[in-house]
Amino acid sequence: MKKKPLAQNAALVSVLASILSIVIGLLIGFVVLLLVNPGAAAEGMAAMLGTGFSSLDKFGKVLYQTAPLLLCGLSVGFAFKTGLFNIGASGQFTMGAFFALYAAIVLQLPWWACLIFSMVGGAIWGIFPGLFKAFFNVNEVITSIMFNWIGMYLVNILCANTPKILASAWGATNSDRTAAIADANAGALIPSGPMKAVFGDSSWINISIFIAILAAIVIWFILEKTTFGYELKACGNNKEASRYAGINANRNVVISMVIAGALSGLGGGIYFLAGTIQYVLVKSILGMGFNGIPAALLASSNPIGTIFSSLFISYLQVGGASMQPNFSSESTDIIVSVIIYLAAFALLMRQLIVKVLTKRKDKEAKV
Amino acid sequence: MSLLFNIISLTIVFAVPLMLVALGGMFSERSGVVNIALEGIMVIGALCSCFTLSALDKNGFGPAHPQLSMFLAVLVAAVTGMIFSLLLAFAAINLKADQTIGGTALNTFAPAFAIVLTWAIQGQGITTIQIPSWIRIKASDFGFTELHPIIKTLFFKYSYMTTPIAIVLLVVSYIVLYKTRFGLRLRACGEHPQAADSVGINVYRMRYAGVLISGFLGGIGGLAYTVAIGSGFNASVGGYGFLALAVMIFGNWKPLYIAGSAIFFALFKVIAAYNAAIPFLPSFGGLKERSSLYQMLPYVVTMLVLIFTSKKSRAPKAEGIPYDKGKR
Known part of the structure; x- marks a missing residue:
């Protein structure tokens, strides 16, 4: 042969x-x-490239950051496959985080239900760029950028006007952030499952990395093994040709953005339900969604490749934190x-x- | 009453960066290159000009010749903005790269570079570059000793050299775009580069010009933003580059409309920042975080405008599409 x-x-x-x-x-x-x-450059580089594997706790942190990054990367990559640039992962991430936190703190739901909420939140925020593109022919990049900001401010307003979601309602003094999940509803924390046996009591670790990898496999399956995925890719390659072949391009644009939004939203849910970070009312857009762009690009939008690219990027980021103070x-x-x-x-x-x-x-x- | 004049004066000082950067975006897009790197260009312009100001402050030249120093800073901002925008031009025009991805790269690079550099120059952990106070134009500079308080608030409360420069640049932009051969050619390249090329216009050169002008205006806009917020440069321009994109769309890619929409957007920013102090605003039933509501409104309005004008949008037809001579 x-x-x-x-x-x-x-x-x-x-x-x-x-x-x-x-x-x-x-x-x-x-x-x-x-x-x-010049004096500290070599040392700084070594810190950036060596820290991630230096201890189990650090590696746990790498995995903890990989999960949401992977989901945002999948979101961006999935949209790329359909010929859309989803620069709005950030807004969808924020919206997903809010929905998850609302379900966890106000509705007191278990963690898996909160994650479903986060997907719904992200999907709602993803549908707008899709609809605008399909029905008004407005470039999705512009819509996504606008909805990043609208989403951020809207979540600020929603949080500030939902007293029960704030930390101040749960025994803490600050009202500029949401309650710690452990205080408000321990059942909403994503369980650490079998990871506990390996990582011990590392506060970073939970099963979110498995959820994210599962999502990557599902997305790979949709894109490569289903008619629906084939149609989406066809639209991405040539919208006119696929329309001529009888594919409803507008519908596919909307559905693609909804799925992309749900993925970013799930990322937001996973990130904040780990219990290590509280959502602070922000004045600038969260970076996680933007980092999904390099994660997707580095993997040429391949879902399985995104697992490795997001692992690499969050590995660098954990290393970057230890480059201080130089x-x-x-x-x-x-x-x-x-x-x-x-x-x-x-x-x-x-x-x-x-x-x-x-x-x-x-x-x-x-x- | 003084509150009202204060608002007007603040609105103008915040409209300046929005208008300059949106005009920059307009030149780039009119030549056919989508420029979402405006945010990054602003950051680089602000970074370099603030370092210039702080260096001039230290060696004593600045306090002695405040407005000359400020003019130097404006030049530094413009030139560094242009140099940085070359990265986008090279990727988008020579390499025919995806313009949005290239812009995203520049937007990621600029703030990171700004923090790393500020950190290295000013020492560990100090990421804010302080702006000297002498850059402000005072009434006494013109020999006015006693002025009516309204005049004083309107013209000298938040008065920086960037404001008159911006007005001049607006007029120049209008003339260049509509009254010169260069402007006509630039617009042709954004609408139908193939046709432009067929009559002998060098599309690549025109697009380079468009992107470089956006770097020039974006860099000055970065400095204008930093002096407007007044508290020093902190490796960020607070999303004004993206807001300027909205201003440009809202202004329909036309200089005078852009000036108008910059004032409109700036007004909302000012109301958002000072809404607690403005008595005649609605309270929306005791809603908390009202400032976020006002911050959000310009974006919502832009989206509505996009819906209603999408059928007759004046967006340059060829924007975002790399020009390939072979495909003519």
Whole structure:
């Protein structure tokens, strides 16, 4: 049997392109560190790249942050597959968080019901860009950006006007954040399940990473193994052609955004129901949804690939926090931004890799 | 009454960054490049110009020549904004990359870079660059000693050089876009680049020009935002770059409408910030967090406008589509 040439293996080329982006990102990050503080750059880089595995507690934190990031990455990637840029994962994440917290603190529901609520919240926030795109032909990027801000302010208003959801109603003094889940409704905390045996009492760890991976598998199945997924991808590749083939493109745009929103919303629910963080009434948009964009781009929107890319990004972020005091933890964002920038011309990178691979093959042939 | 004039004066100072940045976005989009990197461009412009101001403050030049120093800072903001926008232009025009993703990358990079640099220059943990107080234009600079309090509030309470510069730039923008050959060509590239190319216009060069102008205006806008909030630069421009996108859409990609909608959006921002002190506003049945409501309204209005104008939207037809000569 004749072996397929390396250069024609799309998956391999994608993985190589991602690794190349990561390497270039790390190099540029290192150069920036060298420029701003030459003495501590090597140490800072080592902290960024070494901390995540340094202890079980740190690795637990990596997993804890991976789960919501993975869900946001899936959300962005799923929309990409349908030809939509869901820059609104942040707003959907916030809305999902609010729905989950409302269900947990005010309605006193168990954790799994709260997660369903979070998906509903995210889906509601995802349907708007979908509807606007389908019926009014408004670019989903613009709608998503607007709804990020509307969502953030709306959640502030809703929280402030629901006295029972605030920490001040549950024995704490502050009214600028929601109640600690452990005080308000311990049943809404996501259980740690079998993870406890491995990670001990690490406060970060729970089964959310499994929920997120399960979601990745479900999304992969929908996209690759169902007619519905095929239709969505067809719309993404060529809207006009798929309409000509009898696919209802508008309906698919809306459904795709609803699913994308539900995924981000679930991310928000998972993040805040872990019990380690309280939702603080914010003045700026939560970054988690935005970080879903590099997670999706790095994995070329492949759901299974997103598991690894989001693991990598949250690994960097946990490392970034320990770069202080020499560097601020935002140093990791520089690397992430380079990765996004490179992803913008992914096609070019892939052509480059294919060229290199074919050249090598030619050389081998000559020998 | 003084409250009313205070509001007017504040509205103007907040409308300045919105208008400048929205005009920048307009030039970029009119040339056919979607620029969601405005937020990042503002951050870089503000970062570099604030460092300039703080350096001039330390070496004594600033307090001695306040307005000349401020003018230097404006130039620094404009130039650094242009340099930063080159990254977007290169990706979007030469490499034909996805413009939205490229813009997202710049938006991620700018605040991170700002914090890392501020941290490194000012020492660990100090992420705010203080702005010297001498940059404000005072009535005494013009030799006015006794002024009517209304005039004083209107013209000299929050008065910075960025405001007159913004008015000049608005007029210049209008003239460049509508009354020059360059403006006509730029608009052609955003509407139908193939047609423009066929009559000998260099589409790539025009799009570079559009993006660079947006970097120029966005950088100055970043400085204008920072002086407007007054409390120093904290590696963020508070979402004004995204708000400017809304201003641009609301202003229908036209300079004068953009100026109007910038004032409209700024008014809501000011009301949101000072709603507790304004007695004649409705209380909405004792609703808490009313400031969030006012903050939210401009975005909601923009969405409504988008719905109602979607059928006859004036958005440049070719925006967001990389121009490929081979596909003509």
